[in-house]
Amino acid sequence: MGCGPAQLRVALDATPLAGERTGIGRYVEHLLDELAVTEGISVRAAAFTLRGRSVLSALPSGVRGVHRPVPARLLHRSWLRSDLPPAEWVMGRADVVHGTNFVLPPPRRAAGVLTVHDLSYLRFPELVDRASLDYRTLVPRAVSRAAVVLTPSQAIADEVSQAYGLPADRVHATPLGVDPSWFDTSAITALPGLPAEYLLAVGTLEPRKGLDVLLTAYRQLSRANRDLPPLVLVGPAGWGPALETFEIPPDRLIVPGYVDTAVLQALVSGALMLAFPSRYEGFGLPPLEALAAGTPVVASDIPAVTEVIGAAQRMTTLVPVGDVEALAAAVLARLSGPPSAADRISGQQHAAAFTWQRCVERTVAGYRFAVG
Numbered sequence: 001m002g003c004g005p006a007q008l009r010v011a012l013d014a015t016p017l018a019g020e021r022t023g024i025g026r027y028v029e030h031l032l033d034e035l036a037v038t039e040g041i042s043v044r045a046a047a048f049t050l051r052g053r054s055v056l057s058a059l060p061s062g063v064r065g066v067h068r069p070v071p072a073r074l075l076h077r078s079w080l081r082s083d084l085p086p087a088e089w090v091m092g093r094a095d096v097v098h099g100t101n102f103v104l105p106p107p108r109r110a111a112g113v114l115t116v117h118d119l120s121y122l123r124f125p126e127l128v129d130r131a132s133l134d135y136r137t138l139v140p141r142a143v144s145r146a147a148v149v150l151t152p153s154q155a156i157a158d159e160v161s162q163a164y165g166l167p168a169d170r171v172h173a174t175p176l177g178v179d180p181s182w183f184d185t186s187a188i189t190a191l192p193g194l195p196a197e198y199l200l201a202v203g204t205l206e207p208r209k210g211l212d213v214l215l216t217a218y219r220q221l222s223r224a225n226r227d228l229p230p231l232v233l234v235g236p237a238g239w240g241p242a243l244e245t246f247e248i249p250p251d252r253l254i255v256p257g258y259v260d261t262a263v264l265q266a267l268v269s270g271a272l273m274l275a276f277p278s279r280y281e282g283f284g285l286p287p288l289e290a291l292a293a294g295t296p297v298v299a300s301d302i303p304a305v306t307e308v309i310g311a312a313q314r315m316t317t318l319v320p321v322g323d324v325e326a327l328a329a330a331v332l333a334r335l336s337g338p339p340s341a342a343d344r345i346s347g348q349q350h351a352a353a354f355t356w357q358r359c360v361e362r363t364v365a366g367y368r369f370a371v372g
Contacts, residue, residue: 007042008367010035011087011094011110014045014056014065015072016101020236020258022204023285024117027152027176028100034360036060041364046091048072066092073131075105083145087112096367102135104142111370114146115174118282118304119159120208127208127279129239140164147370150174150363152283155303172366175308176283177356182265182292183348191256191263197229198254199331200271200295202264202286203278206238210277210300210322215246215253217328222252229335230254231275234267269293273334276300279321284308288354291315291347296339298330308354315339315347 014032016025035043037060046066047056056065078084087097087105097107104114120128121135143149143164151157154173161171199218203209211233222228232254233243243255259267268274274290276299284305287297291312299305301318309316317334319326339347 008040008364008371009093009095010041010043010098010367011066011091011096012043012045012098013048013091013100013103013105014059015048017056018047018049021261022236022258023283024101026285027115027117030177030179030356031100031360031363032063033060034356035364036062038360038364041367044092044094048075048090066090072103095371098367099142099146102142103138104145106145111148111367112142112146113148113150113366113370114142115150115152116143116156116160117152118156118280119163120280122163123159124208124280127206129206146170148172148366150366152176153304153307155307156282169369172362172369174359174362174366175354176285176288177354177359178285178289178292178351179261179356181261182268182289183352191259191267194232194254194267194270195230197272198270199229199231199273199275200267201231201233201235201275201277202268203235203276204238205233205235205240205243207240208279209235209238210279212241212246213322213324213327214275214277215243215248217324217331218252219246219248220324221328221331222248225332228252229272232256232267232271234259234264265289265293268295271295272338273298273331275327275331276305277319277321277327278302278305281305287316288351292351294339294344294348296334296343296347298327298334309350312347312350314343315350 014028016028035041044064045059059065083106086108088108094110096113097110098113100115104112121132149160149171151173157171157173201214218231230252236258268290273296276287278300281304287299287309290297297316300321317330319330
């Protein structure tokens with residue numbers, strides 16, 4: 001196991017690029033963009049999906065795509081039982097094999113690196129779908145194959161170390177970044193027909209995101225405050241209670257579904273505030289991006305989110321998880337007056353410390369630790 005004198009050959013699982021580009025897909029997208037221009041790194045992207053060719057058609061210059069038209073689910077089933085097929089068969093020869101989404105193709109000679117984004121499948125199994133429950137078996141197998149485990153925050157690094165009995169030097173936090181485009185969204189056009197004032201929540205519509213708490217708080221506030229701006233929920237369809245069960249009038253609840261990055265940036269920058277009431281997170285990128293866009297945030301006081309945005313106190317309010325009354329009070333307080341220009345600048349300065357370049361520098365350090 002080694003590398004040539006000039007290049008470290010990295011084979012990376014790019015399957016999360018398929019479909020709607022949510023958090024993990026954006027993570028992989030930025031990894032590839034930065035790795036493609038990182039000196040001393042040669043990167044190959046593999047997609048385990050029948051749609052792999054379309055996934056790999058837009059890779060950065062210099063990144064080679066490898067397509068195996070085998071559904072990831074079938075490969076996962078095989079890797080649950082054995083170490084076949086090996087990573088090199090599906091990804092090609094490499095010094096490092098990087099499983100970017102909880103699962104590590106079993107390497108034969110390469111060093112394995114695994115990204116574990118959170119432990120929701122262990123800590124809150126009632127809040128995840130059936131496919132995520134398979135991680136209870138897949139992740140321990142992947143961890144046993146990995147020389148290094150990467151996490152998006154130190155909070156999750158600590159959880160992974162404790163859950164799987166790993167020494168601290170095998171678990172590396174690689175905080176995510178904010179794309180520079182979030183800091184200037186003035187020229188972007190939002191959704192047509194959107195009201196001038198609105199509240200915003202961003203995330204997949206699923207129980208872990210705490211949208212039931214937000215909707216309950218919003219319903220209480222709207223009954224007592226008839227001039228309360230409408231609530232916009234942005235994100236892919238998930239699972240959980242139907243929105244109709246919260247009895248919020250249709251003109252008060254706007255649900256555009258999944259939107260592309262440009263529209264999302266316009267929605268975030270134009271919102272009066274971003275609500276992020278998640279019960280559990282591995283990082284908390286939406287509130288960090290909101291700070292970059294100059295939008296105040298009300299979020300759950302959970303370890304990863306506190307780690308990421310807690311220092312930006314002028315622009316953020318943290319509330320206890322699941323506390324409807326506290327969330328409602330925090331929303332009202334934020335709406336009572338817009339942040340000052342100085343407050344917005346302080347939030348942007350905080351967000352600017354999180355870059356994808358730094359994320360990839362720490363990732364590459366993990367690669368080199370793994371081969372060493």
